[in-house]
Amino acid sequence: MLGKLTKHEFLTVSRLAIPAYLAILAISVVGRFLTWITSRQYVIDHVAPTFVRIIKILSSLISTVYVLAFIAFIVMTVVFLVYRFYKNYFTDEGYLMLTLPVKPTGLIFSKLFNSWIWLLFSAIVAVASLYITLGHYDQLTDLITRTFDSVKQVIEREGDFIRDELGVPIWVFVIELIIFVILLVSRYIFEWYASIGAGTMIAKKHKIIGTLIAFLILDNISYAVTGAFVAIATSVAPDYFTELSQSGGKALQLVVLGYSGVNLLLAGLLFWLLTYVMKHKLNLE
Amino acid sequence: MAEILKCNHLKKQYGSFTALKGINLELPEGKIVGLLGPNGSGKTTLIKLASGLLLPTAGEILINGQAPGVESKKIVAYLPERNYLDLSRKISKQIDFMGDFYKDFRKERAYEMLEHLDIDPSRPLKELSKGNREKVQLILVMSRDAKLYLLDEPIGGVDPAARDYILSTIIDNHPEDSTVLISTHLIADVEPVLDEFIFIREGEIVQHSAVDEVKSKGQTVDGLFREVFRC
Numbered sequence: 002m003l004g005k006l007t008k009h010e011f012l013t014v015s016r017l018a019i020p021a022y023l024a025i026l027a028i029s030v031v032g033r034f035l036t037w038i039t040s041r042q043y044v045i046d047h048v049a050p051t052f053v054r055i056i057k058i059l060s061s062l063i064s065t066v067y068v069l070a071f072i073a074f075i076v077m078t079v080v081f082l083v084y085r086f087y088k089n090y091f092t093d094e095g096y097l098m099l100t101l102p103v104k105p106t107g108l109i110f111s112k113l114f115n116s117w118i119w120l121l122f123s124a125i126v127a128v129a130s131l132y133i134t135l136g137h138y139d140q141l142t143d144l145i146t147r148t149f150d151s152v153k154q155v156i157e158r159e160g161d162f163i164r165d166e167l168g169v170p171i172w173v174f175v176i177e178l179i180i181f182v183i184l185l186v187s188r189y190i191f192e193w194y195a196s197i198g199a200g201t202m203i204a205k206k207h208k209i210i211g212t213l214i215a216f217l218i219l220d221n222i223s224y225a226v227t228g229a230f231v232a233i234a235t236s237v238a239p240d241y242f243t244e245l246s247q248s249g250g251k252a253l254q255l256v257v258l259g260y261s262g263v264n265l266l267l268a269g270l271l272f273w274l275l276t277y278v279m280k281h282k283l284n285l286e
Numbered sequence: 287m288a289e290i291l292k293c294n295h296l297k298k299q300y301g302s303f304t305a306l307k308g309i310n311l312e313l314p315e316g317k318i319v320g321l322l323g324p325n326g327s328g329k330t331t332l333i334k335l336a337s338g339l340l341l342p343t344a345g346e347i348l349i350n351g352q353a354p355g356v357e358s359k360k361i362v363a364y365l366p367e368r369n370y371l372d373l374s375r376k377i378s379k380q381i382d383f384m385g386d387f388y389k390d391f392r393k394e395r396a397y398e399m400l401e402h403l404d405i406d407p408s409r410p411l412k413e414l415s416k417g418n419r420e421k422v423q424l425i426l427v428m429s430r431d432a433k434l435y436l437l438d439e440p441i442g443g444v445d446p447a448a449r450d451y452i453l454s455t456i457i458d459n460h461p462e463d464s465t466v467l468i469s470t471h472l473i474a475d476v477e478p479v480l481d482e483f484i485f486i487r488e489g490e491i492v493q494h495s496a497v498d499e500v501k502s503k504g505q506t507v508d509g510l511f512r513e514v515f516r517c
Contacts (some may be wrong), residue, residue, distance in 0.1 A: 005386045016374060089372075096370035100337050101387050102359040281341055285368075 002103045006111035014085065014119055018078075022126045025074050028067050029133040035060035036136065067134060071127070078123040082116045083193045091201045091208065095285045105279040109194065109272065116190050117183070167254050174254060181257050184264040191271035192219050198278035223267050230263050290315050290434050290465045291336060295345035298331050298489075305331040307489040308345060313465055313482075315433070318457075320476050321469040322511060323486035329469040330367065332486070333436045336467075337364040349434060360389070363432035367439045369419055373412040377422060380411065384426050396429035399455065417448060424452055428459040435466040441475055449475050473508040483507050485514055 038044055039057050089098050090108060098108065156163070156171055167174050196216035197208075204211025291313040298306040306328045313319055321329050334340040335347050338354035349358035371380060377400065385391045400407050403421060411419060424440060437456065441449040449472075457479055460466050470476055477497070485493040492514060500507055 002387070009383055009386070012379075013372065013374060093366075093368040093370050094372055096339070096364070096366040096368055098370075099339055100359055100362070100364050102356045103387070104356055283339060285339065 002101075003107045003111055006101075006103060006107055007114050010085070010089075010111050010115045011118065014081075014115060017081070018119060018122070021074065021077070022122070025070055025126060025130050026133065028063065028070055029130040032060065032063040032067050033133050033136055035063055071130065075123070075127065078119065082112075082119060082190075083197070085115075086112045086194050087197045087201075087208075087212070090279065091197055091285070093285070095283075099279070099283065099285075105276050108279070109275060112194070113187060113190055117186065120186065169254065174257075177254070177257050177261070181261045181264075184261050184268060188223070188264040188268045188271070191268050191275065192216065192223060195219055195271040195275045195278075198275045198282075202278050202282045219271065226267060227260070227263050230259070234259065288315055289313060289348075290350055291467070292348045292351075293332075293345065294348075296332075296335065296342055296347050297344040298328075298335060298340060299343040305489050306335075309486075309489070309491050311484070311491060311494065313434075313467065315465055316463045317481040318460075318466045318468065318479055320473070320480045320483040320507070321467055321486060322471065322473055322483055322507070324471055324515060327486045328489040329486055330438055331489075333364070333366075333438045333467070333469055336434075337362060337436055361433040363427045363430045363435045365424060365427040365435070365437045365440055367442065369416075369423065371411050371419060371423060374410070376408055376410050377405065377414075378407040380422070380426065381407065381429075384429070388430055390431040392429050392431065395459065396425055399425045399429070399459075403451075417444060420444065421448070421451070424455060428455050431461050431464075433464050435460055435464060437466065437468045439470055440468060441470060441472055446475075453479055473511045474506075477507045480507065485511065487515065 035056055039053055039060060045053060088094055089112070101108075160171065163171050163174075169177075193216060196219055197212050199219070200211030200213070200215035201208045202211075203215065289312045291311070293309050293311040295308045295310060296306055297304070297308045309328075309332070321332065323329050331340065335342055336349060336354065338359055347354065350361060352358055354362075375383070381393055381396050384396075385393050397407060400422070403418075403425075405414070405418060405422065411422065414422065427435065427437070435456070440456070441452050444452065453476065456466060456468070468476055468480075480497045482494065482496050483500075484491055493510075497507055500510055
């Protein structure tokens with residue numbers, strides 16, 4: 002059932018996301034084309050100056066539109082994914098979704114998986130659109146290739162040194178970083194989901210205001226919990242942390258692992274709060 | 287006859303307001319039952335408890351012997367008062383959606399009913415009129431071979447012709463051994479199709495009888511309702 006929920010959610014989101022992706026890429030292409038054409042010597046020499054000027058004005062306008070569209074694109078991706086959760090489960094659509102033969106866990110995770118997928122796609126589209134807009138493709142491609150090569154060389158040449166510094170092989174550290182990012186993103190997603198659950202429970206008439214207030218409270222609690230963990234850890238073993246701070250690699254690894262642990266704990270607590278609300282305190286009216 | 291729905295001292299409170307005051311109820315299989323009462327009497331709360339959208343404050347509610355949950359949702363078809371459709375979908379996609387989640391969903395029946403109403407399944411739901419959206423929602427519910435149908439005010443707010451269509455759709459499409467619980471305050475319209483009726487007032491069941499029993503006394507359910515609920 003989780004697979005089916007994820008599939009249907011993916012299809013629904015794709016109907017809105019794909020046109021948005023195409024639009025941002027189209028603006029990038031048009032903007033890039035106008036910049037390119039007005040910089041051609043042939044165009045400058047053979048086309049009426051007024052016309053070139055108009056194209057340059059258009060190009061500037063497109064650049065402004067692009068910057069605004071790009072910001073809107075990033076913000077709307079996050080807002081839309083959060084709104085889907087609210088609309089599906091906490092408005093009238095909940096009468097269908099919450100009476101499907103599926104556990105609340107399945108309902109929540111299908112949305113979480115979709116958030117990961119669409120955030121990843123949005124990041125790829127954002128990079129692609131920047132790539133198109135910035136131009137200088139040869140130099141950019143060359144830069145990317147050289148960066149990859151130098152990283153590879155460093156790993157080959159300094160593999161033992163990195164392992165000694167981090168205390169683990171580099172590939173283990175890369176996996177730790179990926180898990181760190183997944184847990185961090187999941188925690189933020191659950192923070193929003195739990196805020197929707199708690200906000201609609203508290204504010205029966207003004208659900209969105211309730212959600213925003215709940216988010217401010219939960220976000221502050223999350224920071225307080227993280228801060229408390231750091232304070233407890235450093236006060237329990239101050240010598241260890243002083244020693245550790247001398248070794249950059251190991252300290253970095255500890256931060257990554259420790260922060261992952263705290264995010265896992267917070268995500269778990271937020272998930273529990275959300276399932277509690279969905280099971281016991283549902284308020285669809 | 288086995289009970290498809292059973293309530294034991296079922297109570298539901300919203301803060302200080304008690305919507306259901308410890309009701310006891312048994313519904314057998316294969317009956318069409320009217321849940322009749324004025325607005326705010328607890329009809330919707332009872333249906334929401336049976337559909338698993340709410341949890342009881344005290345007592346229990348059992349569907350086919352089990353507390354509402356994943357298993358009961360497989361055999362319960364619920365039509366709420368509200369429009370629950372995702373309007374960004376096409377009708378055909380909504381049918382696929384229902385077919386994916388309910389093994390007892392009969393796609394061919396859904397398409398047949400849509401054709402009968404001359405509604406094109408390739409149309410997006412947002413393009414339909416309010417009345418047609420309600421009909422599509424009813425079609426989705428009645429295209430299931432469920433054991434228990436919970437229909438909350440299915441004929442409220444529609445014209446008399448639509449009421450006839452809705453009631454005939456319910457009668458023609460529910461399996462014989464299934465139970466249909468219809469909540470409404472439009473007694474005269476549903477009376478001809480009912481086997482049993484329940485009068486509910488201020489969270490308490492005041493009468494649960496067979497329609498034939500009332501008829502044998504030369505009364506109508508509508509008349510009895512007016513008598514019992516006289517202001």
